[in-house]
């Protein structure tokens with residue numbers, strides 16, 4: 001447990017098939033809250049609070065997508081408790097998975113059925129599932145880290161952010177049972193780089209994303225990542241190809257939005273998310289003009 005804002009709610013509702021016998025408070029580990037630029041990278045301690053990331057001047061000006069993602073997460077009190085490590089390791093918000101007292105023996109719990117596949121799937125994946133489970137990754141900071149080409153430094157190794165989420169392969173992340181996130185490392189941006197994060201949620205505050213999108217545009221490279229649309233953060237490589245080497249304008253941003261969702265396979269109740277994803281890609285690119 002870091003800030004406990006995700007974990008404790010789940011434990012109190014009894015959402016897991018087996019409650020842990022012991023919860024270890026990793027906040028007692030010293031020196032894991034920091035933000036510094038060093039050795040050509042921004043280094044953020046795994047226990048750094050979202051509020052501190054959102055308010056840090058260096059993050060705001062040079063790694064804007066991440067500052068904005070942290071600022072748009074949850075509420076002031078949750079950002080004061082919640083950490084970046086916890087944010088990228090949080091569990092899905094699928095309402096079948098999180099039902100009180102482990103009510104649904106769903107696919108993510110190694111059950112036989114994904115209840116969202118045929119049930120109320122308005123907030124679920126538009127890019128298919130993993131092993132039949134249609135739950136999505138709900139993190140706001142995750143797509144910013146993928147767009148900014150971050151590395152996740154764990155107690156054992158360094159993982160590309162893009163490969164950090166691995167729903168159902170190993171659990172929700174690539175972490176092993178005895179491994180924790182100790183640092184986030186983001187390469188210093190090349191001159192002229194801009195980044196942006198946009199979130200669409202039903203409410204203006206304290207609400208998980210229906211869809212969010214982070215974009216980084218540098219003279220050499222464009223990286224676009226959507227989240228809450230697939231089991232893992234979804235890098236929109238087809239949209240990146242549309243933009244590559246070109247000057248961004250309204251028509252190009254729109255074409256990139258179309259490309260981003262060209263492989264989507266919405267479920268019965270979530271076609272609206274396709275339009276939102278398309279629009280967020282367009283708007284995030286235009287914000288980097």
Ligand SMILES: Cc1cc2nc3c(=O)[nH]c(=O)nc-3n(C[C@H](O)[C@H](O)[C@H](O)COP(=O)(O)OP(=O)(O)OC[C@H]3O[C@@H](n4cnc5c(N)ncnc54)[C@H](O)[C@@H]3O)c2cc1C
Pocket residue numbers: 001002003004005006007008009026046047050072073074075078081082083084085086087088089090091138139140141175179180181182206207208209
């Ligand atoms: C009302 C409400 C609204 C919310 N809104 C949003 C939102 O809009 N956007 C959003 O992204 N999130 C949202 N959240 C989810 C959550 O609060 C945040 O994601 C928060 O950043 C989680 O951080 P934490 O430190 O509290 O994590 P914890 O609850 O302590 O941990 C979450 C999970 O991550 C694991 N974990 C924590 N730290 C590490 C580490 N260093 N290494 C390995 N594993 C670790 C824990 O074991 C646990 O499984 C919301 C939560 C609530 C209750």
